[in-house]
Each structure stands twice: as C-alpha cells, then as structure tokens.
Amino acid sequence: MARYVVGPASELPPSSRRIVNVDGREIGVFNVNGLYYALRNLCPHQSAPLCLGEVTGLAVSDEPGEIQWTREGEILRCPWHGWEFDILSGRTVFKSRARVKTYDVRVEKEALERLIEGVETYPVTVEDEVVILEY
C-alpha cells in the first residue's frame, strides 16, 4: 500500500480538513474530534467535489416533536444536492447503497522526517508574486 504524507498533525486540528491530490485522485482528510478520516472528493451521486461540502451533524427523532441534534462534525453534506455522508464510514445517512470511497489514515511520530528523506523535491521560488516551480 502506497503512503502519502499529508503533513504535520498540528496543521490539521480538530474540525479541519485538507484536500490532497494523490496520483491524480483528490482525497479529503478530516480531523473529527481528534481522529482522522479520509474520503474521496467525489460524490457518488453526480460526482460533485464532496469534500468541499459543509461539515455538520445529524438530527434524529425517536418520537414526533422530539428532535435531538447528534454527531456534530461527523456528517458531510454534498455541496450540489445535499446528500449527507457519515465521514467515519463513507455511507449515506439515509438508506442507500451509495457510498463514498474511504481510506485509512494514521498518525506516526517522526514519520514526516523519515518519509520526506526519500522524496524527490524541487526548489520553488517566488518572483514578483508568481510562484515558479523549477524542475
């Protein structure tokens, strides 16, 4: 299984997200209450950039007139048509077979330096407000 360094955990605090491009595939990495989850940035409904959607919670009801707000920060709402997905599992919150692809995410101490060591890098300079990639 290939590995991709998203970045220092300190740069991805709780309730934040980062979308990365891994081999041409956009993946959203979410910090939900200190745990990390990753979803493909592609809604299974009509291919919207799902990970740009609002992160919210879930309203549940056991009986008429009783509504409870739960799972704050665990639900991702698609920006195009509002389908909602469980960030933890990639499944829709409503009964459906649709599901967004999920990926494993882990936090490793000292992994950043170790993984960066073998990565080919290119010098980048900024000239007159233009970012230049030298390769």
Ligand code: FES
């Ligand atoms: S494209 Fe996501 S709900 Fe339609």
